[in-house]
Amino acid sequence: MNYPEDSVIKGHFSLISAGLTLASLFLVCFYSAAVPFSSQAPIFPTAERPPDVPMNEDAGFGGWVVLDIHLAGGQNFPVVVDTGCPTTCLDTSFEPKLGKRIKTDILWDFGVKSEINIFLAPKLFLGKTPLMKIGPYVVTHECKQISSAVGRPVFGILGMDVLQNYCIQLDFAARKIRFLDYEHENKSRWGTPLALVDIGDGCVAINDNLAGAPGPGSLVDTGYNQDGWLEAKLFEQWTNRAALSDGEVHSPRAILGGQIYPEVNLRRIDPKLLSTGDTHIKINGLGLRLMARHLVTLDFPEQTLYLKPISNGSPNQGLELEKKSAAKFLKSLERQGKLPGWAKSDSVAGDRVMVHYAYPFSFVFDIPKSGDPRVYHYTISRASADSSWQLTKAWQTDAMGAIVREYPVP
Secondary structure (H helix, E strand, O other), X not given: OOOOOOOOOOOOOOOOOOOOOOOOOOOEEEOOOOOOOOOOOOOOOOOOXXXXXXXXXXXXXXXXXXXXXXXXXXXXXXXXXXXXXXXXXXXXXXHHHOOOOOEEEEEEEXXXXXXXXXXXXXXXXXXXXXXXXXXXXXXXXOOHHHHHHHOOOOOEEEOHHHHXXXXXEEEOOOOEEEEEOOOOOOHHHOOEEEEOEEOOOOOEEEOOOOOOOOOOOEEEEOOOOOOEEEEHHHHHHHHOOOOOOOOOOOOOOEEEOOEEEOOOOXXXXXXXXXXXXXXXXXXXXXXXXXXXXXXXXXXXXXXXXEEEEOOOOOOOHHXXXXXXXXXXXXXXXXXOOOOOOOOOOOOEOOOOOEEEEOOOOEEEEEEEEOOOOOEEEEEEEXXXXXXXXXXXXXXXXXXXXXXXXXXXXX
């Protein structure tokens, strides 16, 4: 098995913990109540800004950015910060507190369609600070699958109907989330500015794509745990070895704002999915994993994304070392012939090994095998930083991400 021990963790979480290759966990909710982000959208410069809050350890390193919010008089509950979701979503367990259901509508997730329920929105708070929200509604959706993928409870998604009212800075080096005074801050320290453009449902895109080639721009999606995605034609161009035009790059590099990024994993969007109602995959995407190589400032009121590269290129050196250690253990199992479903003669298909942090002290390796459309998944865990790694789960999925077989582990 040939995969690099120091390969970058791609941060792939999916609708099922087995590692669905086509599904990422952002919610794309389309209904008439969504208020688009645009230059005419209401801006609330006098809205009270929440204080700085700590960033969860795994954010940008296989995990989403997670905040604890609460309803009036209620207890805190964790939600994912998702710029790829137009509307805030709460777990279905909140439905008894939300009153009468307004209606049922549609949720799209990379071409997969399911139903959501719509309710009048409750007041939401971050600490003691009320969160400003545009539009009168929230949606509800079952969050057990999200929680299973994350490895801890998650009870909702904080969408653009809230986020667009704030200037939010994600500091992956200091592990801080800041709500900034966009009118008075010194923005020269924020890095390269990229204009944000409304895509029509409240979510925003930049005009660039990660291949640096002419074509559609990219959805800015903190709810997508990989580096990003490309529409099919652009992906084929990115992966072939034809001559490059100025400013373009080949796999496995990416380019954004004039900056070149090595060891990037971008997903190809299947053209068949474009016939669905999921408009977010009709353009390219910029995901959280690539964003986490920067100090990220999402200045939504002034419609600008700022990216300042982190000096060491890694959001968390400690987790990188953990990942290398887990990879060495996995290789040792393969060399000993003790890796379920894998023979010594087998080889990895290309450089598409996906690794994500499963929190705490746990990594999941998603490994495609040459000549086999299935993907083999291995969870490597240990009780603490000082204890030994163990193989705790092994399974196989088909090309669509459905579990085909689970293997016994030693």
